[in-house]
Amino acid sequence: MNAPISTLDARRAKAVEAFRVKGVPHRRVEEWKYSDLHAVLGADKVEQAGAAKWAVETLPRGVELFDLAAGNPPDWVQQRLGSLSNTGAMEAASLAFAKSGFALRVAKNGSGEVRVRFSGEGQARVLVVLEESAAVTLIEEADEFSGFQNIGVELVLGPNARLTQTRLTPKADQAIRICEIAASVAKDAVYRAHIADFGGKLSRTELHIGLDGAGAETHLSGVGALNDGHADVTAHVVHASGKTRSTQLFKYVAGGHARGVYQGKVTVAEGANGSDSRQTAKGLLLGNRAEIDLKPELEILADDVQCAHGAAIGDLDAESLFYLRSRGIPEAEARALLMRAFIGDAVDQIESESVRASVWQAVDAALEGLS
Amino acid sequence: MAAIETREKVAELGDKYKYGFVTDIEMERAPKGLSEDTVKYISAKKNEPGWMLEWRLGAFARWKEMREPNWARVHYPKIDYQDAYYYAAPKNTPKKQSLDEVDPKLLETYKKLGIPLHEQMALAGVAVDAVFDSVSVATTFKDKLNEAGVIFCAISEAIRDHSELVKKYLGSVVPVSDNFFATLNSAVFSDGTFVYVPKGVRCPMELSTYFRINANNTGQFERTLIIADEGAYVSYLEGCTAPKRDENQLHAAVVELIALEGAEIKYSTVQNWYPGDENGLGGIYNFVTKRGDCRGARSKISWTQVETGSAITWKYPSVILRGDDTVGEFYSIAIANHFQQADTGTKMIHLGKNTKSRIISKGISAGKAQNTYRGLVSVHPKAEKARNYTQCDSLLIGGECGAHTVPYIEARNPTARIEHEATTSKIAEDQLFYCLQRGIPQDEAVSLIVNGFCKEVLQQLPMEFAVEAQKLVSISLEGSVG
Numbered sequence: 001m002n003a004p005i006s007t008l009d010a011r012r013a014k015a016v017e018a019f020r021v022k023g024v025p026h027r028r029v030e031e032w033k034y035s036d037l038h039a040v041l042g043a044d045k046v047e048q049a050g051a052a053k054w055a056v057e058t059l060p061r062g063v064e065l066f067d068l069a070a071g072n073p074p075d076w077v078q079q080r081l082g083s084l085s086n087t088g089a090m091e092a093a094s095l096a097f098a099k100s101g102f103a104l105r106v107a108k109n110g111s112g113e114v115r116v117r118f119s120g121e122g123q124a125r126v127l128v129v130l131e132e133s134a135a136v137t138l139i140e141e142a143d144e145f146s147g148f149q150n151i152g153v154e155l156v157l158g159p160n161a162r163l164t165q166t167r168l169t170p171k172a173d174q175a176i177r178i179c180e181i182a183a184s185v186a187k188d189a190v191y192r193a194h195i196a197d198f199g200g201k202l203s204r205t206e207l208h209i210g211l212d213g214a215g216a217e218t219h220l221s222g223v224g225a226l227n228d229g230h231a232d233v234t235a236h237v238v239h240a241s242g243k244t245r246s247t248q249l250f251k252y253v254a255g256g257h258a259r260g261v262y263q264g265k266v267t268v269a270e271g272a273n274g275s276d277s278r279q280t281a282k283g284l285l286l287g288n289r290a291e292i293d294l295k296p297e298l299e300i301l302a303d304d305v306q307c308a309h310g311a312a313i314g315d316l317d318a319e320s321l322f323y324l325r326s327r328g329i330p331e332a333e334a335r336a337l338l339m340r341a342f343i344g345d346a347v348d349q350i351e352s353e354s355v356r357a358s359v360w361q362a363v364d365a366a367l368e369g370l371s
Numbered sequence: 372m373a374a375i376e377t378r379e380k381v382a383e384l385g386d387k388y389k390y391g392f393v394t395d396i397e398m399e400r401a402p403k404g405l406s407e408d409t410v411k412y413i414s415a416k417k418n419e420p421g422w423m424l425e426w427r428l429g430a431f432a433r434w435k436e437m438r439e440p441n442w443a444r445v446h447y448p449k450i451d452y453q454d455a456y457y458y459a460a461p462k463n464t465p466k467k468q469s470l471d472e473v474d475p476k477l478l479e480t481y482k483k484l485g486i487p488l489h490e491q492m493a494l495a496g497v498a499v500d501a502v503f504d505s506v507s508v509a510t511t512f513k514d515k516l517n518e519a520g521v522i523f524c525a526i527s528e529a530i531r532d533h534s535e536l537v538k539k540y541l542g543s544v545v546p547v548s549d550n551f552f553a554t555l556n557s558a559v560f561s562d563g564t565f566v567y568v569p570k571g572v573r574c575p576m577e578l579s580t581y582f583r584i585n586a587n588n589t590g591q592f593e594r595t596l597i598i599a600d601e602g603a604y605v606s607y608l609e610g611c612t613a614p615k616r617d618e619n620q621l622h623a624a625v626v627e628l629i630a631l632e633g634a635e636i637k638y639s640t641v642q643n644w645y646p647g648d649e650n651g652l653g654g655i656y657n658f659v660t661k662r663g664d665c666r667g668a669r670s671k672i673s674w675t676q677v678e679t680g681s682a683i684t685w686k687y688p689s690v691i692l693r694g695d696d697t698v699g700e701f702y703s704i705a706i707a708n709h710f711q712q713a714d715t716g717t718k719m720i721h722l723g724k725n726t727k728s729r730i731i732s733k734g735i736s737a738g739k740a741q742n743t744y745r746g747l748v749s750v751h752p753k754a755e756k757a758r759n760y761t762q763c764d765s766l767l768i769g770g771e772c773g774a775h776t777v778p779y780i781e782a783r784n785p786t787a788r789i790e791h792e793a794t795t796s797k798i799a800e801d802q803l804f805y806c807l808q809r810g811i812p813q814d815e816a817v818s819l820i821v822n823g824f825c826k827e828v829l830q831q832l833p834m835e836f837a838v839e840a841q842k843l844v845s846i847s848l849e850g851s852v853g
Contacts, residue, residue: 030442087467087824095751107792268383271770273770283577285787287785288784288785289752290785291782291783292780292781292783292784293782294778294780296776296778296793297776298793298795299773299775300765301772301773303767303768305795306795306796307793308794309793310790310793311778311780311791312789312790313787313789314786314787314788315786317549330764
């Protein structure tokens, strides 16, 4: 994974090359089967996209921040930026062309909450380095906008580090929003992520997570409450080391012309015995024009493992609805209640109370349009 | 510990391929290579009418423009399509009137395979249309079937004698240009089976065909077409063994099933072709397109397969649920050992209202094999109240094999209900321990557990097959578990 490309410049050059060879992904590219980016975005738009604006709103003490737009990046940025690059076309594009972004470093045992806000069109690159036993909550919010935004994020978790990330993307009908997250999780470290996506013209969060040391864990969850628009979570968890654990829980509610997409792949590498992986993806389809596509995938190359996935798509349960109505609850309210319950366990994965509350607020607003 | 034993035992399996023999019979072959002339040669050999030749040539023209698919999780050296024979038939076989006239060597081959071609057949109640490298040699039970009005014959015969039916249905489920291998098959298919069950008839017996790949260097391109007219029922068994060869042999069959209103087709396969030796040398390449079309309302198509052979399996028996209230089923056991690669699964395309599908897939990997389940469940906007249940479980035996699951679930109707579950695990130590401490030897215990793992699928097989399949499951994994 860590190619012997030593300099940041070389990694960038390789990324430029990778994007130019691959171009904007279209539905004939297997990973983009359900999200045809090419249909809504030209390659020139990617190369010429400007710099997305960002602001770090809270920054705990002891956390180092470096603006990537400034020259002469320090050694730790030079070393790491682009090192988790997986040469996916859009990830390569953000490394190759992003003119803005930031890098964070949390020292050993450091902790705190970081709030980030991205706004406007363009591309950006983010690097977060957690040294041993550091613990950080990263909350990402976005403004409504229209146009194209592409953000590449690299997360490096040292031994025993804890990173909890929440990505909240509000509904934006005219936005094409792509975010690729690459994480390397060392021994005994835990990476949690929650993706709450309310849809755009095309909105996609890609996660590539390597559980690289024994005891590493990742827990992913997310909701897509869509009353139009498109939301896609594509996650690939690699159990590179044995005795690692991963869980995934994603819930979609789709009405109107919405399209909810979940593609989750779990790879257990050869010899990664003692890996444990659970994957659940469920969809509630509410509109005649809506569509939900689920593709939970397992790639297992070791034998002493426990891996399972479940997926289901359906309508609101008629019996439950009848039960509530027989108790005098009006239909619209009963429907909202059931939808809330359906989404509930995914939202409840969020540890921070305040974040959970803001996700609930957004979910409720979206459900209102659906029931 | 267990892993080491596994490896040793798996190595022993090398020479155990029971069906590895070659019958020495003079063959008549088309010139090597593939060109329009080859297609014309095959068509002429079969005395085909002009429209059939046109059809083949059309397919060949398309095929030349197509590229071999590479999305499946299988790896093999590039196939040189010009370096093979596309037609081989045992010499001196103008129509035989009775079994006595058949070359005794052929009969002996069948005996080794355990095909009950003589009186045993009556006992077993099986009518066999044995395909020996492309040409049907002997067909029995014709009378009984004739009485019921069932047409069960070689497809080359059907093209001549029932051309209206063939014209109407051939290529209507798997179009000529469906995929690379199906198109190749359309151009050069040598023979196969044709079944037509007329309106309201319940076929009086299980129909069965044994395929064998025999002559060196000849790909086999079978074509099967089964039509169940309104309210008809037919159960069809396909069993396969092939002799041991070092060169890889290509097999690209096409099977089309058509169920009209209220009809039911049950298609069962036990595939035990030569899987290659313990070093991954040789073995059959099996690139098959199988698809059923529930064309009429309330029809049902059920696929059951036990796949233990072939070096490479690329096979996705599918059902198009076109009529309202139709049912599609797929029950599969895929066992891959040594260097075998299996990429198999199904597609359930829900188009009609109240359509139901059920998928039960059991994959077992041992040795250095790679076993992939790849499936699609697609509910189209008009498929009101469609229902699907999918379960795919994988069992891993040893640390060098792989088990993969790639399900695609696409829902475009809000009243649809789709459920999918998959698990991957190894044989539980506690189950094994339980058996051992009850005095059951290890091999038997493993066979017991594996058969239990596959139970839901084995139950779906017709009786005659179930016994054979159960044995096959045990033989395929003999000693592969420590």
